[in-house]
Amino acid sequence: MREKLLDLSKFFFPQSLALMGVSQKSGGLGGRSFLEKYLIAGYKGKIYLIHPQVQEIMGIRTYPKLSSLPQAPDLTMIALPANQIPLALKECAQIGARYIHILSAGFSETGSHEGMMLEKQLKEIAEEHDLLIIGPNCMGPYCPSSHLTAWGAIPGKSGPLGIISQSGGITQRLTEYACSLGVGTSKAVSIGNATCLDVTDFLSYLGEDEATAIIALYLEGTNDGRRLLTLARHISSRKPIVILKGGESHRGAQTVSSHTGQMAGNYEIWKAFFRQTNSIAVTNINEWMDVILALCLLPPARGDGVFIVGGGGGNSIIHTDICVRTGLTVPRPKSATMEKLKQLVPATGSIAGNPLDYWEAYLRADRLCLLLDIAYEDSTIHLVIVDRLIPRQAYHSPEVEDYVQEVAHYIKSHPKRKPTVFTIDYDGGDRELLEKGATLRHRFCTAEIPAYPSFERAASALSHFARYHLTLTERGKPLY
Amino acid sequence: MREKLLDLSKFFFPQSLALMGVSQKSGGLGGRSFLEKYLIAGYKGKIYLIHPQVQEIMGIRTYPKLSSLPQAPDLTMIALPANQIPLALKECAQIGARYIHILSAGFSETGSHEGMMLEKQLKEIAEEHDLLIIGPNCMGPYCPSSHLTAWGAIPGKSGPLGIISQSGGITQRLTEYACSLGVGTSKAVSIGNATCLDVTDFLSYLGEDEATAIIALYLEGTNDGRRLLTLARHISSRKPIVILKGGESHRGAQTVSSHTGQMAGNYEIWKAFFRQTNSIAVTNINEWMDVILALCLLPPARGDGVFIVGGGGGNSIIHTDICVRTGLTVPRPKSATMEKLKQLVPATGSIAGNPLDYWEAYLRADRLCLLLDIAYEDSTIHLVIVDRLIPRQAYHSPEVEDYVQEVAHYIKSHPKRKPTVFTIDYDGGDRELLEKGATLRHRFCTAEIPAYPSFERAASALSHFARYHLTLTERGKPLY
Numbered sequence: 001m002r003e004k005l006l007d008l009s010k011f012f013f014p015q016s017l018a019l020m021g022v023s024q025k026s027g028g029l030g031g032r033s034f035l036e037k038y039l040i041a042g043y044k045g046k047i048y049l050i051h052p053q054v055q056e057i058m059g060i061r062t063y064p065k066l067s068s069l070p071q072a073p074d075l076t077m078i079a080l081p082a083n084q085i086p087l088a089l090k091e092c093a094q095i096g097a098r099y100i101h102i103l104s105a106g107f108s109e110t111g112s113h114e115g116m117m118l119e120k121q122l123k124e125i126a127e128e129h130d131l132l133i134i135g136p137n138c139m140g141p142y143c144p145s146s147h148l149t150a151w152g153a154i155p156g157k158s159g160p161l162g163i164i165s166q167s168g169g170i171t172q173r174l175t176e177y178a179c180s181l182g183v184g185t186s187k188a189v190s191i192g193n194a195t196c197l198d199v200t201d202f203l204s205y206l207g208e209d210e211a212t213a214i215i216a217l218y219l220e221g222t223n224d225g226r227r228l229l230t231l232a233r234h235i236s237s238r239k240p241i242v243i244l245k246g247g248e249s250h251r252g253a254q255t256v257s258s259h260t261g262q263m264a265g266n267y268e269i270w271k272a273f274f275r276q277t278n279s280i281a282v283t284n285i286n287e288w289m290d291v292i293l294a295l296c297l298l299p300p301a302r303g304d305g306v307f308i309v310g311g312g313g314g315n316s317i318i319h320t321d322i323c324v325r326t327g328l329t330v331p332r333p334k335s336a337t338m339e340k341l342k343q344l345v346p347a348t349g350s351i352a353g354n355p356l357d358y359w360e361a362y363l364r365a366d367r368l369c370l371l372l373d374i375a376y377e378d379s380t381i382h383l384v385i386v387d388r389l390i391p392r393q394a395y396h397s398p399e400v401e402d403y404v405q406e407v408a409h410y411i412k413s414h415p416k417r418k419p420t421v422f423t424i425d426y427d428g429g430d431r432e433l434l435e436k437g438a439t440l441r442h443r444f445c446t447a448e449i450p451a452y453p454s455f456e457r458a459a460s461a462l463s464h465f466a467r468y469h470l471t472l473t474e475r476g477k478p479l480y
Numbered sequence: 481m482r483e484k485l486l487d488l489s490k491f492f493f494p495q496s497l498a499l500m501g502v503s504q505k506s507g508g509l510g511g512r513s514f515l516e517k518y519l520i521a522g523y524k525g526k527i528y529l530i531h532p533q534v535q536e537i538m539g540i541r542t543y544p545k546l547s548s549l550p551q552a553p554d555l556t557m558i559a560l561p562a563n564q565i566p567l568a569l570k571e572c573a574q575i576g577a578r579y580i581h582i583l584s585a586g587f588s589e590t591g592s593h594e595g596m597m598l599e600k601q602l603k604e605i606a607e608e609h610d611l612l613i614i615g616p617n618c619m620g621p622y623c624p625s626s627h628l629t630a631w632g633a634i635p636g637k638s639g640p641l642g643i644i645s646q647s648g649g650i651t652q653r654l655t656e657y658a659c660s661l662g663v664g665t666s667k668a669v670s671i672g673n674a675t676c677l678d679v680t681d682f683l684s685y686l687g688e689d690e691a692t693a694i695i696a697l698y699l700e701g702t703n704d705g706r707r708l709l710t711l712a713r714h715i716s717s718r719k720p721i722v723i724l725k726g727g728e729s730h731r732g733a734q735t736v737s738s739h740t741g742q743m744a745g746n747y748e749i750w751k752a753f754f755r756q757t758n759s760i761a762v763t764n765i766n767e768w769m770d771v772i773l774a775l776c777l778l779p780p781a782r783g784d785g786v787f788i789v790g791g792g793g794g795n796s797i798i799h800t801d802i803c804v805r806t807g808l809t810v811p812r813p814k815s816a817t818m819e820k821l822k823q824l825v826p827a828t829g830s831i832a833g834n835p836l837d838y839w840e841a842y843l844r845a846d847r848l849c850l851l852l853d854i855a856y857e858d859s860t861i862h863l864v865i866v867d868r869l870i871p872r873q874a875y876h877s878p879e880v881e882d883y884v885q886e887v888a889h890y891i892k893s894h895p896k897r898k899p900t901v902f903t904i905d906y907d908g909g910d911r912e913l914l915e916k917g918a919t920l921r922h923r924f925c926t927a928e929i930p931a932y933p934s935f936e937r938a939a940s941a942l943s944h945f946a947r948y949h950l951t952l953t954e955r956g957k958p959l960y
Contacts, residue, residue, distance in 0.1 A: 029829075105828050105829050106828050109793075110827065110828065165794070166794065167792060167793055167794020167795070167797075168792075168794075169791065169792030169793070169794055169795055169839075170792065170794035170795065170798070173908075176908065176909055177907070177908030177909070178908075180908050180909055180910060181908065218794060220794075220797065244798065246794055246797035246798055246801065247797055247801065248801040248804075248805065249800055249801045249803075249804035249805065249810075250804075251800050251804060251809075251810040251812075252797045252798075252800040252801040252804065252810075255793070255796055255797045255800055255831065255833075255835060255837075256797055258793070258831045258833070258837075259793030259794070259796070259797060259831065259837070260793065283798075283801065283802065283805065283936075284798060284802060284934070284935065284936045285798075285905075286907060286908075286934055286936070289908060311649065312647060312648075312649030312650065313589075313647055313649070313735070313738070313739030313740065314645070314646065314647020314648075314649055314650040314698060314700075314726055314739065315647070315649055315650065316735055316739070317647075317700065317726035317727055317732045317735045317736055317739060318650070318724065318726055318732075318763075318764060318765075320729055320731050320732040320735055321726065321727065321728040321729045321732040321763065322763065322764060323729075324728075324729035324730075324731060324732065325728065325729065325763065329731075330729075330731040330732075332731075347590065348585050348586050348590070349509075349585050351735065351738045351739065353735075353738070355735060357735075357738075357739070359649075427657070427766060427933065428653075428656065428657030428658075428660050428661065428766075428769060429656055429657070429660055430660060431915070431918065431919070434914070434915075434918050435911070435914075435915070438911065438914050439911070453907065454764070454766055455764065456763075456764045456766070
């Protein structure tokens with residue numbers, strides 16, 4: 001199956017942009033705030049402001065109506081009151097402005113008869129005039145490489161992550177989160193009520209988009225479950241799809257209708273969907289970002305056996321339990337591996353094996369690289385988590401040499417490299433520790449080695465990551 | 481049942497302390513490091529150093545052997561090589577030094593015949609001479625109120641938390657974690673192989689200890705499951721017991737024997753134990769600390785219905801799902817509550833109800849207190865989580881007035897106060913955001929209002945917390 005693609009590129013790379021509903025006064029989250037952020041982000045295209053009364057806003061001349069513009073804008077953003085939108089859409093149709101983003105709320109999500117009728121009307125106008133509409137009730141498109149970043153991380157960072165979301169707030173959070181760890185976004189779109197363009201339209205588009213290697217979805221519902229299933233199944237064989245699904249619980253599902261006016265659907269059906277499509281289902285934003293980080297930076301997993309490098313007997317045991325609970329295995333190393341470990345690790349106060357309880361493991365780059373080399377040589381091991389303890393007052397531990405670049409280079413250039421991540425647990429110490437830990441985490445991530453703020457988050461990310469790759473391998477390449 | 485109590489107080493309030501096995505040179509984690517930390521922590525009692533060769537260490541005169549001391553020390557800490565310990569114990573017995581902590585490793589945890597024989601010998605000597613021994617292979621006692629804080633947070637903070645642990649590293653971490661959030665420790669003890677004094681001895685002691693209101697256990701195994709069950713059942717009706725159990729998985733359990741030489745036991749039996757004793761079972765250190773924080777600072781829960789105050793439709797839905805998944809309920813508010821909420825919350829862009837999607841909710845103290853008051857008046861609501869968003873660049877959100885003290889005071893003095901916690905999600909932004917968020921979290925916690933770094937952690941803590949109190953109420957006070 002290869003379905004006919006809608007060309008949605010103009011939403012992300014518009015040469016010109018018209019804004020309807022920009023107030024003279026700053027404040028709030030309306031059209032004016034979008035204009036301000038477009039300017040801050042350095043959007044390079046032409047900006048046209050439509051305003052019936054004033055001559056200029058923020059030094060930019062305005063036009064009384066859309067039909068006064070010298071050209072049809074590539075993208076029209078509408079932030080007018082809901083009841084004025086049908087008329088605005090007709091104006092768009094008249095001048096051939098086909099790509100439209102409606103920011104305004106006040107439609108079916110209100111639950112009112114008036115809101116539902118307005119939304120129905122909007123859909124009819126779109127169909128009649130062949131308009132491509134994102135929204136209403138949403139933040140619309142976001143694209144760092146065209147400086148179209150009126151929301152989310154500003155100026156943002158270009159990269160492999162594509163995002164389709166039914167929540168603006170959640171997408172803002174994810175773009176900023178990703179950016180802070182060095183992961184860039186190709187394109188993001190907040191689709192709100194998805195009255196015209198649905199998640200499936202953008203999924204189909206990002207599935208073919210060369211700049212997008214990983215797709216993150218925040219979904220509340222869809223009007224076309226069958227198409228979503230077909231698309232997700234085909235795309236996920238080439239690009240992992242990580243889904244945060246809102247409305248798993250009955251009470252959550254009830255809130256969905258007040259948010260985007262959609263039906264959340266039975267979660268049992270969604271679980272079957274995740275399984276059939278080999279989508280990765282997550283339950284909160286941290287888990288979402290954690291698995292995206294792994295998918296962005298790691299080579300594929302060939303199995304689910306983790307080698308745990310850490311310090312402390314208790315920690316080793318708890319970490320093993322965490323791995324097993326999350327669906328990973330902690331294999332007993334081969335005897336050749338055990339011989340090598342026993343030569344390195346002191347007999348008293350440490351435990352040679354897997355988990356490796358050897359708190360000096362992370363102190364020196366050469367020792368750590370030697371341990372990684374041992375793990376990479378052992379075919380029972382497929383993944384490595386290094387618990388890179390940071391010096392805590394309570395541990396009496398020494399400062400550690402700065403080896404982030406050196407170790408990252410060693411891992412990335414190793415001919416037998418296996419997915420390797422670090423845990424840097426900086427919670428619950430003094431402010432200085434937090435600062436050091438967060439900086440170290442950031443440095444590992446920007447050196448393209450995933451680092452997580454707790455062991456349980458590292459294990460959960462690797463578990464999702466490994467399961468995706470193993471299912472892919474089991475199923476083989478689908479007929480596409 | 482009221483069993484005969486061992487008086488273990490001298491372990492925590494020794495007037496004098498003898499150290500055997502203190503090296504002249506600094507470094508490592510041996511007796512010398514303990515000495516250094518006792519001095520830093522300001523231990524006020526008499527310190528006696530035993531050393532056969534040198535006259536003084538760190539300016540403190542030494543004695544060639546234990547029998548040269550002018551008095552029997554209240555507590556003797558032994559850090560000698562394992563094979564010298566039987567002789568040292570006999571010296572202790574000769575001078576009447578009954579309270580002993582053995583730091584040294586090299587016993588049954590090595591898996592060697594020699595190690596097991598040494599441990600057996602140690603136990604026999606203890607029984608013959610009625611010695612009270614902590615260890616071997618452990619960090620021993622810790623008590624901030626007597627400045628006996630050679631490990632863990634230094635100088636530490638006195639408070640309601642009692643800790644018994646089979647891992648020194650995990651206890652160090654927990655004391656520091658608790659301290660960083662303003663939660664103090666009454667007494668902690670790392671018991672290692674627990675050859676003589678077992679977890680049950682210290683549990684019995686802390687159960688009666690007036691300074692201890694909450695007990696945290698890190699457990700790998702026990703030699704007396706029946707006594708542990710009886711004790712835990714009785715104590716948990718007065719003091720919550722929060723257990724991190726190492727060795728849930730088969731592979732984790734295998735590591736237990738290399739760590740403390742114990743048997744981890746079948747986890748199904750442990751699950752029955754948790755249920756029967758109304759103990760709170762956690763799976764990692766963050767979850768452990770999170771529930772301790774709730775138990776320390778909150779009034780009892782009368783039900784499991786949460787009121788969710790937050791911003792963003794997507795967030796509201798995800799947070800509802802998280803609550804339900806963790807075993808809490810998100811009740812539909814009473815109609816009187818709905819009326820009050822509708823008066824406060826704008827009709828467009830927000831959702832009046834539970835969850836409450838009202839992102840301005842947290843901006844001003846008066847508004848937030850009004851919302852809390854509404855929640856405290858509604859009998860369907862038993863718990864409150866406020867998602868106190870911090871200003872992110874991506875959210876375009878304004879700075880918030882500083883109302884921590886004001887709101888904390890309002891909550892704590894409200895006649896209908898219900899357990900109320902805050903979520904301050906500072907992960908994944910820039911460094912300034914992290915700094916601000918962590919500071920805010922710390923300020924809430926030290927104002928005695930629990931604050932968590934993610935919604936999922938807040939929900940998990942409240943779920944454990946509520947289940948403990950509800951089970952207590954269901955079962956009524958046990959016959960004790």
